Amino acid sequence: xxxxxxxxxxxxxxxxxxxxxxxxxxxxxxxxxxxxxxxxxxxxxxxxxxxxxxxxxxxxxxxxxxxxxxxxxxxxxxxxxxxxxxxxxxxxxxxxxxxxxxxxxxxxxxxxxxxxxxxxxxxxxxxxxxxxxxxxxxxxxxxxxxxxxxxxxxxxxxxx
Ligand SMILES: [Zn+2]
Numbered sequence: 001x002x003x004x005x006x007x008x009x010x011x012x013x014x015x016x017x018x019x020x021x022x023x024x025x026x027x028x029x030x031x032x033x034x035x036x037x038x039x040x041x042x043x044x045x046x047x048x049x050x051x052x053x054x055x056x057x058x059x060x061x062x063x064x065x066x067x068x069x070x071x072x073x074x075x076x077x078x079x080x081x082x083x084x085x086x087x088x089x090x091x092x093x094x095x096x097x098x099x100x101x102x103x104x105x106x107x108x109x110x111x112x113x114x115x116x117x118x119x120x121x122x123x124x125x126x127x128x129x130x131x132x133x134x135x136x137x138x139x140x141x142x143x144x145x146x147x148x149x150x151x152x153x154x155x156x157x158x159x160x
Contacts (some may be wrong), residue, residue, distance in 0.1 A: 007037055009121045013130070017074055020129035028059050032067040042080055042088040099134065102141035104148070109141070 014033050015025045023029075035051050036043075045064050052059050068089060071077040080088045098116065100109040120133060140148070 006121075007034065010037065013121065016129055018070070021070070023070070028057075028063050029067050029070075031055075031057050032059065032064060033071070036068075036071065036077070036089075036091065039091065042082065042090050044086045044088050046086065097134075099136040100141075101136050101138050102144055103138050104140060104144040107141055107143075108136075 011030055011033060014030070018025050018029065031052070032048065035048060035055070038051075039047075045061065045068060048064055048068075049059075049061060052064075068077060072079065072089075076092055077089045078092050080090045082088045097110050098113050100111060101107070116135070120130075123130070
């Protein structure tokens with residue numbers, strides 16, 4: 001997710017989203033997004049502020065909050081309750097994860113599929129700007145498949 005090529009794809013999509021929302025693509029917003037992408041774990045706006053300062057790119061806190069709000073709105077960030085007074089944010093990696101849902105027991109397994117992500121990131125729809133997507137694949141989990149097989153075998157032997 002953080003390699004350079006992915007990053008430029010994400011930045012390009014963010015620019016499109018800003019345009020779609022009638023917001024300007026400012027160097028500040030792009031730089032903030034780049035820094036957000038570098039965070040591996042939870043971060044606070046205060047940490048983001050420091051990171052921007054350290055990079056000789058000082059921005060106001062209101063600009064930070066404004067950009068974080070946009071990222072939340074499009075589902076790229078979520079607020080996390082840390083139990084402390086400061087609000088932490090976490091990146092949502094919705095793009096690389098596919099939900100595999102069992103139709104029988106409802107169990108959901110998350111798998112990463114980077115080729116699907118690359119495909120979707122490159123995909124452009126007419127008269128539509130994608131913010132995010134989530135994909136659920138329905139099927140049968142191994143446990144249920146085994147159970148169903150046993151049940152069928154039992155029914156067969158009961159008939160005899
Ligand atoms: Zn199942």
